[in-house]
Amino acid sequence: MSKKVAIIGAGLGGLSAAVHLAAKGYEVDIYEKNDDIGGKLGEVNIDGFRFDTGPSVVTMIDVIKDLFITSGKNPNDYLRFKKLEIINKNFFDDGCEITSFSDFELFKSEISKIDSISATNLSSYFNKIESIYRKTSDIFLFSPLHEVNYFIKSKKFPNLLDFTSIDAFTTMHNVNSEFFPNPKIQQIFDRYATYNGSSPYLAPGTLNLIAFVELVLGAYYIEGGIFRIVDSIKKLCEELNVRIHTKSMVDKIIVTNNKAKGIKIGSDIFEFDYIISNSDVVYTYSNLIDGYEYIKKKTNKLEPSISGMVFLWGIDDDFEILDHHNVFYANDYYKEFQTIFEYKSVPDDLTIYIAITSKNDKSHAPAGKSNFFVLVNMPYNVNQNWVSEVTRVRQLIINKLLKHGIDIRNKIIYEHVYTPKDLESRFLSNKGSIYGISSNSMFTAFKRYGNRARIIKNLFFTGGSVHPGGGIPLVILSGKNCASIIDGF
Ligand SMILES: Cc1cc2nc3c(=O)[nH]c(=O)nc-3n(C[C@H](O)[C@H](O)[C@H](O)COP(=O)(O)OP(=O)(O)OC[C@H]3O[C@@H](n4cnc5c(N)ncnc54)[C@H](O)[C@@H]3O)c2cc1C
Known part of the structure; x- marks a missing residue:
């Protein structure tokens, strides 16, 4: 008999976990408190205008495609990805305009219009942020386990021991100022700190890899709007027989003898083999789980x-x-x-x-x-x-x-x-945060809560508040991580 999984929340992290587990034969039920799914990725249609209400830029599209490929489908039958040639138009109050092109030479020539040294340094900067991405992504983005002993055992860990080579001891802004003497160019690169909800003056230089992800791996738009991602995953869920229950606020996770056994909605209790919370980890511990005061205190301290x-x-x-x-x-x-x-x-x-x-x-x-x-x-x-x-x-x-x-x-x-x-x-995101916790210190990557509960068995976490962090591709990876720990793939 297939194992039964309850997922609390139909944000992208919850939907991703559902797809990955249903594709492996698990029986999946998603409970979402709102009357629509997608969480922060929503859509409004009114008076002839259409809006995406959350994300507007998509990166790391292979992570999205993977949801369909894993399910034996062709992603191109569901979504059309359009690579952006102009990533951003940047405007400054003194009238200066700089366009961030995806084409390296065009971007360089744009920068050279206002600062030749910054333009000359662009290539070595890109080499540096690519090298940081290659050294860190396997362990911090693509690995399911986010636990100290796993880091230490990982083959990639020796790369990280040279923390200076991944700019862990300096800030994003410091690195950007070294490469780009012009303050406007610094601002363009510093802004990538906000993609994970942090300050460039505090976040470790390692996070300059975000610029590599957008400027080199590519920024995309989805034909029809970013919300088509939710539509297409919903269709995939239907094809995989995932049951989605909207207007269903989960009030409690039932835990007995340190083992998650089910969920409570109003006065109804439903039993499951595994529970995955896509609700913010701080909210989950503070409101859905009784006891475990030590963990509540610890998660509440995360900025x-x-x-x-x-x-x-x-x-x-x-x-x-x-x-x-x-x-x-x-x-x-x-x-x-x-x-x-x-x-x-x-x-x-x-x-x-x-x-x-x-x-x-x-x-x-x-x-x-x-x-x-x-x-x-x-x-x-x-x-x-x-x-x-x-x-x-x-x-x-x-x-x-x-x-x-x-x-x-x-x-x-x-x-x-x-x-x-x-x-x-x-x-129900912690204090209205967009990306879970900030990365305003070099230790944040290690402090972020993992995808499985440390003490409570059969309880897992997906979404922006946990490993590997916020943003569309990362929360989809977090859902995959939960599935991979549960199923052992
Ligand atoms: C304004 C804005 C702009 C953004 N821009 C970008 C961008 O350009 N690019 C990018 O990649 N990312 C962007 N993001 C971030 C991205 O939207 C999020 O990281 C991602 O969508 C969050 O997914 P999640 O899995 O954490 O779930 P969430 O979207 O947080 O959804 C969680 C769901 O769980 C439900 N829930 C919670 N508790 C319960 C409960 N007890 N019972 C039932 N249901 C519950 C909630 O109602 C919600 O629907 C942006 C976000 C915002 C808000």
Whole structure:
């Protein structure tokens, strides 16, 4: 008889675990508290505008394809990946514009327009971040086990013992300043710290490998919108007979004699052989499991990652100056991160990211209009006054865009806003963090909780709050890790 698995949460980590286990013959039930699946990766369709509500950039697409290949399917029958030639258009308040091209020579020539030394150093920088990726990815990204004795036994561990060669003792910003004397180029590379919710002034230089993943391995868009990933995995789940129960809030994980035995929903108890929580690990220990106070205290000490404020704007214009991905930088980048992480406040000058899928997919906005997904970095939720901050940030964004000749003052014809508090209440993510825990120290990679519970048998964790971290490819890997530990593949 096949073993029964319950998965708590239908975020990408939960869906990935479901696919990998169902493909191996397990009987899988997913319980999701919301009325739709996909977690932070959502979609809004309104008044002729279509928005992805969370992720806007996709990297490491082989990890997504693997879900389909594992299930004996052809990924191209489900999703169309489109490689971006222009990764970002970067705007600075003094009028300078730099385009991040995926083509190395084009990017280099773009950089050389403002700084020849930075352009000359680009090639050696790329060599360095590639070497860090090659040395660390097997052990920190692709290995299922995230436990000290596993690290030590791993064949790749000797590579890591030379911590200086992977820039573990310095910060991302320090490394970037060594290679790029120009502060604007530094900012472009420092920004990759936010892809895992951290500050470039604190995160170890090792994380510059994120730039390698996006700029060299490639950034992608999914035809029809990023939400097609969720649609296609849902279809795959149906084909694999995974049962998805929406509007089903799991209230407790039943643990007896240090073994997870089932889940409780309202007054109903359901028994399973294995339980996988795709709910944030801090939330899971604090709210779903009775006892284990020592672990609760320990997980509560982990610093949450950065959060965000998002404006979905239907705009009555199709600004030609803008591309699919646009970044408008704060003048004082250090101050922006200091305000967010140290003071837990909202900065006065913010870096603004705008994704406009209607640049690639005309059907995502009515003719002559565009769909703005605007994301600004925010501190995690410690009950700041979000109502007044929304009004203030909205005006800051409008003013900053105006400096660049983009006047949206009378052009916002649809608006929906969400804050760190909304992210916390809708997805139960710890304090509204987007990427689980921050990587604001060299030890974070070791502190991140693993994919199996340390004391409670048959309990596993998937999603951005656990190994290997947040972001689409990593949470899909975390689901695969759970399946691989359970099934031993
Ligand atoms: C604004 C924003 C922008 C982003 N941009 C990018 C990007 O460009 N590229 C990228 O790769 N990543 C990006 N990310 C990050 C990416 O979206 C996340 O890392 C990933 O989607 C999280 O997946 P997860 O498996 O951790 O689950 P989540 O998405 O956190 O979902 C967990 C699910 O579990 C459910 N749940 C929790 N507790 C219970 C319970 N007790 N009972 C039942 N259900 C429960 C929740 O309702 C939720 O649906 C972004 C995220 C946000 C919010």
